[in-house]
């Protein structure tokens with residue numbers, strides 16, 4: 001499987017420009033950390049992005065949780081992404097009919113397509129959601145052609161999640177059908193294990209983002225379940241998403257460095273180095 005190739009090798013081979021850029025960043029900065037910056041003040045978000053920027057491959061946002069949101073925040077975020085060479089992933093989890101998600105993604109109050117390199121969606125509505133988002137990015141007047149990518153939420157980390165079985169299976173099938181826009185999954189196991197009947201095909205290289213990663217906790221009081229960076233990468237994660245384990249501790253920079261080191265060492269271990 002491609003998950004046993006280096007990020008550098010995958011950067012050279014991948015058909016999608018956003019996946020290539022992601023792998024190039026991981027290789028250059030020696031990090032597979034995605035920080036989930038789930039803070040509610042714009043100033044705090046930008047401060048985290050600036051301080052953690054050097055140690056992360058991707059900054060993941062929930063832009064709708066900012067209680068002082070303004071479009072100027074997005075400009076500042078984009079500048080920080082360029083300064084520190086990271087991608088921005090808006091964790092919007094689109095979950096509606098095609099006609100609605102197209103408007104939520106491109107334009108609208110949050111202008112998501114104009115600043116988020118990566119977004120995600122759930123498969124609850126069926127194939128049409130992926131078809132619609134793909135169509136938006138392929139329109140003649142879409143300004144960010146080849147600079148945007150989609151992840152499918154194939155499993156979830158919360159207790160009692162219904163994102164299993166047939167749901168997960170359809171996630172994989174849909175990723176294959178729309179691989180010109182879908183670069184991978186948010187999920188907690190390797191692609192082969194997400195849906196045991198679906199083994200990765202010879203020429204595909206989906207990127208696996210695993211969330212529910214925390215070095216100090218097993219879960220929270222609201223059903224979140226955690227594993228360590230090491231166990232996530234050993235189970236096939238290409239990128240580890242950590243939120244509170246990094247931003248909600250006294251020294252987020254030291255924490256980001258620790259997650260980076262553990263995630264990177266587990267990756268090297270997977271390569272046999």
Ligand code: 6AU
Nearest residue numbers: 036155156157158186211212224242243244
């Ligand atoms: O590390 P935490 O628990 O503070 O934050 C985890 C982050 C949150 C969740 O909204 C998100 O990861 N998440 C997702 C994503 C990324 O789509 C899926 C999932 O199954 N579980 C999960 O926690 O921002």
